[in-house]
Amino acid sequence: MNRNIHLFIAFRLLFNARFYYPIFAVIQLDYGLTMPQFAILNAIWAVSIVLLEVPSGALADRIGRKRMVVLASVLMVLEMALIAFVPLGNVTLVFWVWVINRVLSGAAEAAASGADEALAYDSIPEEDQKILWPGVLSRLMTLSSLAFVVAMLVGAAVYDPAFLNRVIGCLGGEGNFDKETVLRFPVYLTLATAICAVIVSLAMREPERDSGHDESCSMWGEIFEVGKWILQKPFVYAIILAALVHDSVVRLFLTSSSEYYRLIDIPVAWFGPIGAALAGVGIFVPKIAEWLVRHRSIRNNYSIVSIVTIIGLIGLAFAFPIWGVLIAIFFRFGMGLLNFFTSNYLNAEVDSRRRATVLSFRGLALNVGFGVVSGMYALLLAGLREEGEESISAFRESLYWLPGFFLIMLAAYLIWFFRRANREVPNEHVHPREH
DSSP: OOOHHHHHHHHHHHHHOOGGGGGGGHHHTTTTHHHHHHHHHHHHHHHHHHHHHHHHHHHHHHOHHHHHHHHHHHHHHHHHHHHHHHSSHHHHHHHHHHHHHHHHHHHHHHHHHHHHHHHHHHTSEEEGGHHHHHHHHHHHHHHHHHHHHHHHHHHHHTTTTHHHHHHHTTTTTTOOHHHHTTTTHHHHHHHHHHHHHHHHHHHHHOOOOOOOOOSSSHHHHHHHHHHHHTOOOOOOHHHHHHHHHHHHHHHHHHHHEEEEEEEETTOGGGGHHHHHHHHHHHTHHHHHHHHHHHHHHHHHHHHHHHHHHHHHHHHHHHHOOGGGGGGGGHHHHHHHHHHHHHHHHHHHHSSSSGGGHHHHHHHHHHHHHHHHHHHHHHHHHHHHTTTTHHHHHHHHHHHHTTTHHHHHHHHHHHIIIIIIGGGGGGGHSSSSSTT
């Protein structure tokens, strides 16, 4: 158990804490892309996951979770190598290389999604899973926040030629870095972590388990059966839908946060320290989330996520110069709680035989939501941008639309929940302290 848990945490850190995150939108624009192309690439990434998410989860349940985790890390190496070495100048070539990058990235996410978590969860003795898993999640999220602090600071620092030149000057050297030279530094660093992820994934061990698969049933037949099982469990897909409603809008902001910082007059050199500070806030989220799942009901916990999200979206619409950066705290806090709650409640309801497939259905739902919202957002940006107007103006106008869109989605979910799933919430999640 300890071996796989430690390697699972290490894999997540290497796979997710990427050095280009603090300048994710900016780096694509500096490669020569536009904001509408950036939104299109987000949609392509999500569609890639949608097409591969569930089949990869079913494969993990059939052929082993370790093999899918290894595949995910290899795909990460390929996706980073593409943008690390693509020649710049030809915008069409650069765009299509980024398209391939997004497809490979989506495939890597799909291969890892469900498989790594299922491998770790099933490495815990069955009688201890519900007790120990919140602690594993808490440790993972705390270390992930620390890893993000490092990735944000280092990623932004190596992207700033002036900062690098000052550092080299202080060391007695002569810095002559320019923007073109440092453009790929965060990508090179992420490529190195991808190679480390391959090494970590190869060290994992497949936990012994009874797969319970009917060999006469095809993979697609099993996917259909698991989908049918989910639909027969209103509480299970209530968790998945709740995650979709919140994740799709929050992730839209997180992927374009660097453009928001640029809008509110934050210098690019500060993107990294800001990302690090927000990741530092995330260090405190796991313990709060762990306490909430042990002492509060599921309704109470998801209500907190909804409140935090709507406050953040409303604050975002004001786009306060400089001080508007504080709004990002709400999204980091809300997303941390959401991920913790979803993993905890969903794993507790699923048996080992179908765990990776069900977790992949969760990933599928989240990325369908994100893909649809990203596509709609791209259309919104295109509609708001007048001819000759800068992209930043359309981006500013688009922020007014997000709170209303989220409230419509949340209202639709609550109507469905109270009509279909309210009575299916297990008692242990309504009164966890009594349980």
